[in-house]
Amino acid sequence: MGSTVESFDYTSLKELLKDTKAEVLTPGDGQEYEDIIQRWSESCVKRASAVVAVKSASDVSAALEQVRKHKLPFTVRGGGHSTSGAASIEDGLVIDLSKMRGVTVDPEARTITAEGGTIWEDVDVAAAKHGLATVGGTVNHTGVGGLTLGGGYGYLTGQYGLTIDNLLSVEVVLASGTVVTASKTTNADLFWAIRGAGQNFGVVTKFTFQGYEQSNPVFSGPLVFPPTALPQIVQFMNKFHETNDGRQTLVVAFSSPPPQNAPVILTQLFHNGTEEEGRAIFGDLFALAPLADMSGTVPYQVVNSLLNASAGSDGRKLFGGGAFKLPLDPSFVEGVYREFQTFVESKENFAVAQSMMLWEVVPYKKVMEVRNEETSFANRGDYYNVATMFKWFDPALDTEMRTFSRSLLKKASETAANRSKDGGVGQYGNYASEEVAANDIFGENVRRLEDLKQKYDPDNLFSHGTKLTPRPLVVVN
Numbered sequence: 001m002g003s004t005v006e007s008f009d010y011t012s013l014k015e016l017l018k019d020t021k022a023e024v025l026t027p028g029d030g031q032e033y034e035d036i037i038q039r040w041s042e043s044c045v046k047r048a049s050a051v052v053a054v055k056s057a058s059d060v061s062a063a064l065e066q067v068r069k070h071k072l073p074f075t076v077r078g079g080g081h082s083t084s085g086a087a088s089i090e091d092g093l094v095i096d097l098s099k100m101r102g103v104t105v106d107p108e109a110r111t112i113t114a115e116g117g118t119i120w121e122d123v124d125v126a127a128a129k130h131g132l133a134t135v136g137g138t139v140n141h142t143g144v145g146g147l148t149l150g151g152g153y154g155y156l157t158g159q160y161g162l163t164i165d166n167l168l169s170v171e172v173v174l175a176s177g178t179v180v181t182a183s184k185t186t187n188a189d190l191f192w193a194i195r196g197a198g199q200n201f202g203v204v205t206k207f208t209f210q211g212y213e214q215s216n217p218v219f220s221g222p223l224v225f226p227p228t229a230l231p232q233i234v235q236f237m238n239k240f241h242e243t244n245d246g247r248q249t250l251v252v253a254f255s256s257p258p259p260q261n262a263p264v265i266l267t268q269l270f271h272n273g274t275e276e277e278g279r280a281i282f283g284d285l286f287a288l289a290p291l292a293d294m295s296g297t298v299p300y301q302v303v304n305s306l307l308n309a310s311a312g313s314d315g316r317k318l319f320g321g322g323a324f325k326l327p328l329d330p331s332f333v334e335g336v337y338r339e340f341q342t343f344v345e346s347k348e349n350f351a352v353a354q355s356m357m358l359w360e361v362v363p364y365k366k367v368m369e370v371r372n373e374e375t376s377f378a379n380r381g382d383y384y385n386v387a388t389m390f391k392w393f394d395p396a397l398d399t400e401m402r403t404f405s406r407s408l409l410k411k412a413s414e415t416a417a418n419r420s421k422d423g424g425v426g427q428y429g430n431y432a433s434e435e436v437a438a439n440d441i442f443g444e445n446v447r448r449l450e451d452l453k454q455k456y457d458p459d460n461l462f463s464h465g466t467k468l469t470p471r472p473l474v475v476v477n
């Protein structure tokens with residue numbers, strides 16, 4: 001008889017995987033173990049029974065063989081930034097990709113191939129050496145893995161679409177341990193599923209992206225305003241919605257940044273062009289006399305580091321997401337702001353002061369050129385994402401933070417209720433907390449995803465994160 005989960009000795013993995021290049025770390029391994037279980041949010045740190053730090057696709061296959069043989073609960077860790085806790089596990093195994101961070105660039109084909117555990121900084125820096133860029137995350141310590149498999153928005157989305165719209169192929173280790181390639185022409189059904197619901201279909205060990213020439217620097221940076229400027233900022237969002245040409249992005253955030261923890265409205269500007277053009281495009285905001293102006297010209301590979309400081313790795317965190325439509329009534333946004341601010345101020349000692357609410361005006365025209373049924377990702381529509389990024393320190397606040405985040409996002413999302421009928425679900429999967437159902441993230445694509453689960457992962461090994469159940473085959477006699 002094989003081992004059962006209860007009786008399995010996880011330290012035996014060191015012996016069982018000794019012929020691979022993977023490192024097996026268990027709680028007895030001191031600091032190295034403590035370091036590898038860290039996550040961007042402290043609330044997602046879980047004491048895994050073992051972490052298998054893989055170095056190749058064949059290491060992943062070998063780890064999955066043990067998972068299948070001993071029926072071990074497990075999960076996969078890419079960049080470790082999700083706040084749903086999906087990349088950590090308490091009693092089980094983590095297949096950890098953080099030592100797979102190689103990037104290769106083919107300058108002639110303009111393609112960028114990144115290993116499964118890379119972070120966006122790895123990709124941005126490697127691509128820039130060849131004057132190239134692709135659509136990556138706006139905080140460059142975020143993982144390529146999770147961000148890509150769930151869709152991916154970045155400053156270049158207005159020009160080139162989502163990260164998955166620029167994904168050419170993947171190397172993926174399936175639940176069976178088989179290593180396959182998926183692209184539009186090879187295992188096309190798997191490639192469809194991977195682009196939105198990737199975490200439920202295997203361990204992706206290589207991503208190949210389309211790169212674009214990006215030799216010019218870009219205009220970007222934050223402007224800081226007093227909360228009294230919010231109505232005029234909303235008026236500008238409404239105008240920007242009509243006037244942007246896809247080369248710009250505007251993020252408006254409520255925040256109370258340290259050290260003063262005074263409430264402010266931040267606007268993060270981006271224009272893929274010159275400073276002179278950028279200052280003209282965002283002229284209405286400059287005319288509002290910001291309290292601080294940190295905008296300027298930066299090389300593209302630097303732009304995704306500009307917000308790193310506001311997304312540091314201390315504290316417990318929760319990302320939540322919804323949708324909003326422009327134009328917005330300034331008094332509506334002021335109402336949402338008052339709710340946010342009243343909550344933040346109700347906590348003593350600035351306990352949640354570093355929390356943020358972000359209205360992300362990332363142009364959607366290019367995203368909508370792909371129909372929702374063309375990829376499993378189903379959040380393409382004539383609306384924008386709104387996100388909450390709550391940060392706190394006391395675990396006793398966990399439930400209250402979740403409840404408040406949900407209610408605030410529900411209110412902000414009221415404006416997207418009238419989005420076009422054939423439009424998307426209004427919920428970005430990578431911003432969704434764990435309780436959001438698959439139907440709300442994948443809409444009408446759920447049925448096909450469940451059929452493909454039956455084909456590629458019938459025992460539902462990849463069940464962490466969004467819940468998708470393999471649909472049993474119906475045999476007709």
Ligand SMILES: Cc1cc2nc3c(=O)[nH]c(=O)nc-3n(C[C@H](O)[C@H](O)[C@H](O)COP(=O)(O)OP(=O)(O)OC[C@H]3O[C@@H](n4cnc5c(N)ncnc54)[C@H](O)[C@@H]3O)c2cc1C
Nearest residue numbers: 076078079080081082086087116138143145146147153204
């Ligand atoms: C500070 C911050 C900034 C962000 N900015 C953006 C942004 O600009 N644009 C955007 O679209 N999103 C953004 N996000 C959301 C981000 O897309 C998600 O948090 C995403 O899950 C992060 O991926 P990760 O690899 O770091 O996370 P992880 O927690 O490691 O993984 C997330 C999920 O994906 C799975 N997974 C990860 N890698 C692999 C792999 N190679 N193969 C199979 N499964 C894998 C994990 O098992 C887990 O279920 C941001 C998040 C944070 C915290």
